[in-house]
């Protein structure tokens with residue numbers, strides 16, 4: 001017998017599919033892929049790949065071969081690309097796999113030529129982010145390589161009108177490197193417009209309900225909903241403080257509910273005093289410090305008792321603005337104690 005979990009995560013795969021279709025329409029005539037690294041940003045890569053493949057997505061991206069190993073084989077017709085390329089330790093697995101490495105340095109190009117002569121690969125070129133990719137002065141290393149997709153990655157696409165966007169676009173356009181196709185845009189890059197789309201786009205965040213750019217506001221559906229159970233209710237008397245370090249004191253007698261949720265679940269201390277739960281249409285503010293396993297909320301707006309469930313507000317733009325955590329971090333921090341339900 002399984003004991004009940006006091007924390008639930010509901011993952012709405014119809015909302016995920018809606019969001020992918022929005023990016024696919026926005027990307028057309030370019031093909032639209034899906035970044036599923038970090039277990040699909042914490043949402044669950046297996047379920048995400050299965051659903052998006054059924055929607056027609058053909059191109060999936062993970063960071064490393066150990067992530068790839070958990071996903072292969074992919075549904076028929078779908079391709080997996082490995083964003084960090086091949087390190088020496090990856091070679092044996094990579095050569096035996098039909099996933100495609102995205103080579104990110106001249107060293108990796110030499111390694112791949114040596115280990116798999118003539119085999120196709122992707123290449124990442126750095127157009128100014130200075131993170132991964134061959135520099136513009138290293139492109140001679142690519143001569144004669146069987147490049148499937150030539151990629152670059154935007155540093156500031158979530159800042160519309162940032163001069164870096166057009167600078168990187170011009171540098172990517174100017175590349176004289178033969179490849180079957182080109183790919184440039186993440187979620188925010190898709191929103192920057194058709195010039196950024198090339199042949200294949202690589203959205204991640206927006207698929208999972210994050211709003212990457214003002215152009216996507218109001219277009220995407222929330223994918224992840226979190227609910228926590230009430231462990232205890234109590235009355236905080238006027239003048240009394242609650243939680244570690246007494247960071248909140250009640251001005252008047254206040255009805256409080258203690259939730260089975262804490263920073264060990266990814267509800268980080270950044271939500272102390274600024275997060276909220278939702279119950280019966282009321283917003284119930286977090287009071288005082290979030291602790292490891294427990295969070296106090298002001299329950300004045302709802303008649304809560306022990307064992308009741310409340311929704312933890314996980315609207316990504318709103319939760320990000322409240323906590324100062326990025327929408328990406330909010331997703332990838334989700335802990336292991338949730339019971340997950342896929343709709």
Ligand SMILES: *Cc1c(COP(=O)(O)O)cnc(C)c1O
Pocket residue numbers: 035037083153185186187188202203204205206212
């Ligand atoms: C993670 C990643 C993406 C997806 O980015 P989002 O901002 O989540 O849409 C696309 N391309 C590369 C190279 C990435 O590393």
